[in-house]
Amino acid sequence: MSRRTLHLCRSVFTLAIGAVAVYEATIPNGVLKVWNVAAASGVTVTVDAGVRYQRLEGFGQAIDFPLPWLTDSVRAVAVEKAYHQVGINMGTIGGLLESPAGYDQRQNDNDDPFTIDWKGFNADGLNLMKRNVVDLAKPFGFTGYFLGAEGPNVRWHSPWLAAIRDRNYDRFLDEAAEQVLANVSYWKNTYGEELQYYQLGNEQQSGNQASKNPDADGFGKVNATQQIVDLVKRAGARLRASGFSRTRFVVGTEETEEWSYFVADAIMADKKAAQYVGAIAYHSYPYHRGYSSVPFILSTSGAGKPDAGRIGIRHRIRDLAKAHKVGAWITENSNAGSSFSYDTFRARAIQIHDEFLYANVSAYFGESAIWDEVSQQKHFGTTDLDDSEGNVVLVHNASGTVDISGIGYAIGHYARWAKPGSVRVEAQSSERLVEVTAFRDDAEGRLVLVLINNADEPEAVTVSIKGVDLTGTWEGEQSTPADYWSPIPSFASDDAAILHISLPATSVASLAGKVTN
Numbered sequence: 036m037s038r039r040t041l042h043l044c045r046s047v048f049t050l051a052i053g054a055v056a057v058y059e060a061t062i063p064n065g066v067l068k069v070w071n072v073a074a075a076s077g078v079t080v081t082v083d084a085g086v087r088y089q090r091l092e093g094f095g096q097a098i099d100f101p102l103p104w105l106t107d108s109v110r111a112v113a114v115e116k117a118y119h120q121v122g123i124n125m126g127t128i129g130g131l132l133e134s135p136a137g138y139d140q141r142q143n144d145n146d147d148p149f150t151i152d153w154k155g156f157n158a159d160g161l162n163l164m165k166r167n168v169v170d171l172a173k174p175f176g177f178t179g180y181f182l183g184a185e186g187p188n189v190r191w192h193s194p195w196l197a198a199i200r201d202r203n204y205d206r207f208l209d210e211a212a213e214q215v216l217a218n219v220s221y222w223k224n225t226y227g228e229e230l231q232y233y234q235l236g237n238e239q240q241s242g243n244q245a246s247k248n249p250d251a252d253g254f255g256k257v258n259a260t261q262q263i264v265d266l267v268k269r270a271g272a273r274l275r276a277s278g279f280s281r282t283r284f285v286v287g288t289e290e291t292e293e294w295s296y297f298v299a300d301a302i303m304a305d306k307k308a309a310q311y312v313g314a315i316a317y318h319s320y321p322y323h324r325g326y327s328s329v330p331f332i333l334s335t336s337g338a339g340k341p342d343a344g345r346i347g348i349r350h351r352i353r354d355l356a357k358a359h360k361v362g363a364w365i366t367e368n369s370n371a372g373s374s375f376s377y378d379t380f381r382a383r384a385i386q387i388h389d390e391f392l393y394a395n396v397s398a399y400f401g402e403s404a405i406w407d408e409v410s411q412q413k414h415f416g417t418t419d420l421d422d423s424e425g426n427v428v429l430v431h432n433a434s435g436t437v438d439i440s441g442i443g444y445a446i447g448h449y450a451r452w453a454k455p456g457s458v459r460v461e462a463q464s465s466e467r468l469v470e471v472t473a474f475r476d477d478a479e480g481r482l483v484l485v486l487i488n489n490a491d492e493p494e495a496v497t498v499s500i501k502g503v504d505l506t507g508t509w510e511g512e513q514s515t516p517a518d519y520w521s522p523i524p525s526f527a528s529d530d531a532a533i534l535h536i537s538l539p540a541t542s543v544a545s546l547a548g549k550v551t552n
Contacts, residue, residue, distance in 0.1 A: 046428040078466040078494050082473045084482060084502030084550070086461035090361070091474065092397045093179055093455040095126030095444050096404035096427070099162035109430060110167060112437045117404040118172035121443045122450025125179025126400060127234055128164040130186055130218040132157040133193055137265040143195055145199040146215075148209035151217050158221060165226065168404075178219055179455070182218045183234035183285070185245070187211040187266065194249035201518040216463065219279055222263055232313050234285040234366075235270065239263055240298065242290030242320060260301050273310030283313025288366055290320045292348040303359050314398070315356045316366040319386075326389075329372030332382035336389050337489045339467030349394035357395070364398040365390050369425025369443065377516050377541075379424060380441035384487055384543045385451055388470050390450050391459055399449075401427045401442050410431045444519045445543070450512075451520075452483045452545045460502070469494055469538070475503065475550070482550045488538035505531050507549025515542045 082134050096117075102110065105550040117123050134141045134157045144155025161182075169180055187195045193214070200207035215233065219246040238257045239246040247254055255262065267284055274282055287299035295317030303309045311523075319326035326332060326347055335342045368386070372379040388395045402425035403410075408418040409432055412552040415422070427443040430436075439447070462473035462484070470487040482503055488494050511523040523546070538544060 058544050066522075078464065078469050078482075078496040079498055080462065080464045080469065080486070080498045081207050082471070082482070082484070082498065082500045082502075083461040083474045084473070085092075086502070087475075088459040088461075089391075089395045089397045091453055091455055091457045091459065092362060092364075093124040094450045095123060095179070095364075095398055095400040096123055096402070097126065097184075097400045098403045099127050099129035099160075099164050099168075099184070100403050100405065100410060101160065101167040102405060102407055102410065102430075103163055103167065105167075105407065105430065105432075106435070107334050109432075109435050109437065111171065113405045113428050113430050114168065114171040115175065116437055116439055117443070118177045119175035121439060121447045122176070123172075123404045123427060123428055123446070124176045124403075124450070124455055125181070125398060126167060126404065127184040127311065128180045128182065129161055129184065130157075130182045131214070131221055131490055133160055133214060133217075136154050141193060141195070143199075143210065144213075148206060148213045151220070153214060153217075153221075156217055156221070158225075161218075161221070161322070172404075173386040179231070181230045181232035181234060181285070182222060183215075183232075184237045184288075186214050186218070187236065188245040190243070190247045190249050197248045197250075197255070198253040202257070206270040207255075208262075208265055211266055212273040215270040216273050216277055216279075219274060220277065223279075229279055229281045231281060232285050233282050234288060234316070235267060236263060236286075237288050238290050238318070240289060241294040242318070260298055263298055264302050264305050267302055267306065267308040267311055271308070274311075284311050285314045285316050285364065285366070286312050287316045287352075288318065290318055292317045292319060292325075292345070292352065296348060296352050299328075299352070300355055302543075303355060309359055312359065312361055314362040314364050315352060316364040317352055317358075317394075318367040319365060320367075320370075322370040324356070326386050327371050329376070332371070332385050333378060333489075336385050336470070337382065339489070341393075342390065346393045346551065349390070353393070353395040355452060362397040363394050365394070365396050365401070366398070366400045367402060367425075368400065369402040369423075371424050374421045374426070374429060374440045374442075375426045375438070378439055378441075379513065380444050380519070381487070381489070381541060383442040383445035384448055385470065385489070387445060388485070388487060391472050396461075399446070400445060401425055404428060405430065439519075444514060447520065448485055448512075448514065448543050448545045452485070452547050454479070457483065464496075466490075466494065466496075469496060475479065477494075477552070480549055480551065484544075484546045486536070486538060486544045486546070488540065488542050488544075490540060492540050494538045496536045498536060500532050500534070503550040503552055504526050505534075505548055506551050509534075509546055509548040511544060511546035512542040513539070513542055515539050 406426035
């Protein structure tokens with residue numbers, strides 16, 4: 036299998052605070068120094084912690100896979116790496132299958148969409164997710180899990196819905212709404228939680244075309260977008276009438292940014308539907324284009340030339356979410372390049388920066404939190420995990436080894452430092468090849484900086500900070516082509532407003548410092 040072999044070299048990360056030399060400390064892939072700075076550097080980063088943007092909800096998984104064939108010991112390692120080391124804290128955990136048993140017995144529970152026959156619903160997959168993922172990952176901070184994603188799915192999960200839709204559209208809506216209510220009710224009745232979100236559908240019209248008739252072209256007699264709008268209203272009202280006041284829908288979730296915006300805009304334009312929405316979500320496909328392409332990312336934003344079209348659609352999603360006071364989420368990413376390539380890692384770090392900056396996203400999702408060779412074989416007929424980019428942690432079943440992927444290391448540079456509840460604040464760079472994202476965490480009294488140097492040479496950077504005072508120690512980590520997440524020893528801040536930093540070539544660094552308002 037092709038994967039990058041990590042080795043150690045001496046790339047330098049240099050910090051200078053104030054005007055007094057403090058120490059020199061050897062770190063795994065370089066030397067950190069603090070020394071006198073005689074003149075300002077060529078690159079200036081300005082951070083204004085008083086200018087606030089979106090509140091971070093976190094980093095998630097797009098797809099639920101309980102992986103029952105993993106051994107307990109391997110599963111424990113994989114869960115710890117995905118949810119603790121990387122920091123996945125939210126995402127879908129699936130739902131019920133309308134079937135008296137397994138997938139081969141899919142059928143309507145009964146002919147009355149207002150009476151749930153629990154014998155007609157199968158909870159095996161959801162219960163496996165609870166036991167194999169939620170219970171193990173929750174102690175690591177996986178608390179933002181939610182139901183849904185694959186429902187309603189006329190094409191595969193509930194093919195019998197197509198005939199009902201052809202005969203009686205109102206009943207189709209009621210049957211689909213019954214599925215939503217059954218999922219939310221089951222989780223509350225079984226595990227005592229009304230979850231905050233429910234993802235209503237996944238690529239209903241584009242990509243997977245989950246609303247499509249299973250054996251023919253078409254989506255029924257009613258416009259496919261209108262169907263989604265109507266279902267939001269019908270299912271939302273059904274939940275409220277049944278006493279579920281907290282759960283809000285995640286909507287959009289189409290194959291591309293444009294399709295996602297089109298569907299979400301139609302939903303939000305209907306006041307009766309908009310009241311049930313908690314987040315507007317989008318995907319960044321098709322494969323090998325746009326943000327589903329490492330070469331695209333590195334040749335646009337990674338070269339200091341962000342693509343105007345990709346920025347524009349993100350601004351529209353941002354503005355739609357802001358107008359309705361809901362979050363914007365990117366809920367699926369995959370197939371951009373090699374799973375283990377450093378280029379993939381840096382491209383995904385750049386993408387996360389761009390999603391925060393241009394779409395004001397409050398959540399960024401990979402594909403699966405954990406994926407393995409058995410799943411790869413079942414779905415794609417190959418065991419090559421290097422060809423399964425987008426999944427955060429990858430398990431080699433034969434050897435029992437567990438690796439964090441490029442996108443996992445990229446997510447970690449943000450998730451390990453900027454915790455849910457942090458707020459993104461204004462941060463700008465004078466150099467197009469140096470990108471910066473900044474967060475303030477008032478609960479912890481911290482300011483977090485994620486800096487990406489896309490240049491092929493080191494860059495000396497002066498970071499000027501206002502809106503908070505630097506008052507305590509700083510810590511952090513950096514990634515270079517030599518190694519990921521190399522720790523930077525903690526150091527004391529000697530100046531209330533200035534940091535001087537030397538970033539290695541093509542590197543990503545995360546820093547967190549103690550601050551006061």
